[in-house]
Amino acid sequence: MASFGIGTTEFVIMGLLPDVAADLGVSIPSAGLLVTGYALGVTFGSPFLAIATAKMERRRVLLFLVLLFLVGNTLCAIAPNYALLMVARVITALGHGAFFGLGSVVAAGLVAPHKRVQAVALMFSGLTLANVLGVPFGTALGQAFGWRSTFWAVVAIGMVAFAALYIFVPRNIKAEGSSLLAEARALGKVQVILAMSLSVLASASLFSVFTYITPILTQVTGVSAQNVTLVLLLFGVGLTVGNFVGGRLGDWRLMPAIIVTFIALVLVLMTLTETIYQVWPAIVSIFIWGVVMFALVSPLQIRVVNEATGAPNLASTLNQGAFNLGNAAGAWLGGLAITAGVSYAQIPWIGAIIAVAGLAVAVLSYVLERKTAIGAETPMGA
Known part of the structure; x- marks a missing residue:
């Protein structure tokens, strides 16, 4: 509430x-x-x-x-x-x-x-x-x-x-009774920094496209200004569905779920560059985009909390700032692309490229995690 x-x-x-x-x-x-x-x-x-x-x-x-x-x-x-x-x-x-x-x-x-x-x-x-x-x-x-x-x-x-x-x-x-110095150390961990970077990139991928969704729909897809609200409402429904899907996937296997979702995000944004020219294919793609995008949010939030041992509250709060930083960065990058001559129809490519960067960071984080786990399991002197 x-x-x-x-x-x-x-x-x-x-x-x-x-x-x-x-x-x-x-x-x-x-x-x-x-x-x-x-x-x-x-x-x-x-x-x-x-x-x-x-x-x-x-x-x-x-x-x-x-x-x-x-x-x-x-x-x-x-x-x-x-x-x-x-x-x-x-x-x-x-x-x-x-x-x-x-x-x-x-x-x-x-x-x-x-x-x-x-x-x-x-x-x-x-x-x-x-x-x-x-x-x-x-x-x-x-x-x-x-x-x-x-x-x-x-x-x-x-x-x-x-x-x-x-x-x-x-x-x-x-x-949790950690000192400010201990919390600062926890926030400086590589995995915490990578997790917050994922939040920035996921949000930037969204807002690089979503900020300009109205002109995209009206000028490229041919949706009337009055019906843009209905498309955005459907997108919001997709966000809600994706939120619960992400919760279940994250409880299944957290990092694999994040990696798979980033792959799906790249694919749906690439698809949107092709479907954006026709109303119904565009609407379906935008709904799926909403589902996939918000399936990342709660897993990314819990990833930060899990990794920031000793400073979960501060790290979790800072991660909200990371999402908002991504909002601003994404809108700026989308605007920069449009100013440079990228057409509205090609703007989803910007979101896809940012999502690829997020995928790369997610894979790096998972590889480092697996190496740490294997190292911890290897007996001394083995």
């Missing part, structure tokens, strides 16, 4: 940009910086919040982060000008990365070891449902009753989530 509210407040602003810009007397590009400010808040602010709360009992931290979410969205709803709205967005973003980071660790710790990735996937399902339900309905609500009404609705969701967390999350979930 909380992740649904957080996901909705993150993405719904894109659908409300014209309304916000008109109401506050700023340009749409300036209003668009509200998205950038939020992403930077997640990337650079959340880790400091995670460090500040590292010694606190976990349930209390989750409740505190939802309170921060409530305060931030309330300030968004009442912000009288653009500057205060930007501040409110950054405040809201601070809790985003820390909540998903800590929530992943808590969720994984509440279930049997063979269901850890599925538990993380269940939490992240709120994020995918936000794209399917929260953003369309939030946008419609804001267009009908004013953009501030959307943020008040998100505040109501946050209140329900706070009550649910207060009632159902077990008390006295102890924080």
Whole structure:
């Protein structure tokens, strides 16, 4: 429930940009910086919040982060000008990365070891449902009753989530007592760095294409502007399906599942360059793309947690920053390609190339893991 509210407040602003810009007397590009400010808040602010709360009992931290979410969205709803709205967005973003980071660790710790990735996937399902339900309905609500009404609705969701967390999350979930130096050492491990690199590359692959999906659909596929929303809704359904598929695959065999999913991602993006010219083949490919793409998210999150022994909460939070860094990098690379003369129809190749880089890193990580395991099994002096 909380992740649904957080996901909705993150993405719904894109659908409300014209309304916000008109109401506050700023340009749409300036209003668009509200998205950038939020992403930077997640990337650079959340880790400091995670460090500040590292010694606190976990349930209390989750409740505190939802309170921060409530305060931030309330300030968004009442912000009288653009500057205060930007501040409110950054405040809201601070809790985003820390909540998903800590929530992943808590969720994984509440279930049997063979269901850890599925538990993380269940939490992240709120994020995918936000794209399917929260953003369309939030946008419609804001267009009908004013953009501030959307943020008040998100505040109501946050209140329900706070009550649910207060009632159902077990008390006295102890924080792991590592020093800041020990956590820094854990974050410096090769496998942790490789795992976070995978998150950056997976997200960059997505946003290098998804950022420009509307002009791709309207100018190449021939989908009407009104029907783009329906295609994106179907893509969101694919994300939701992929989220649960990834949870099951990750609990089966984590790294092989990640490698196979990256291979599938490369293939589906290459296929999209051929199917993008016709409506129904394009729609089917985009749905499969959504399934494959989000099948990576929860396995990548749990991979970071597994490898960052001694600093799982901070590493998990930093991984949310890695995903957001990938968002920004992917959008920039896609824009750079278009500026250089790459056609909209060929943009999926950019995502495929980035996915190949992700595949290479995944294979490298797995090979190093297997070598370490074989070395540990080899008797002394053998």
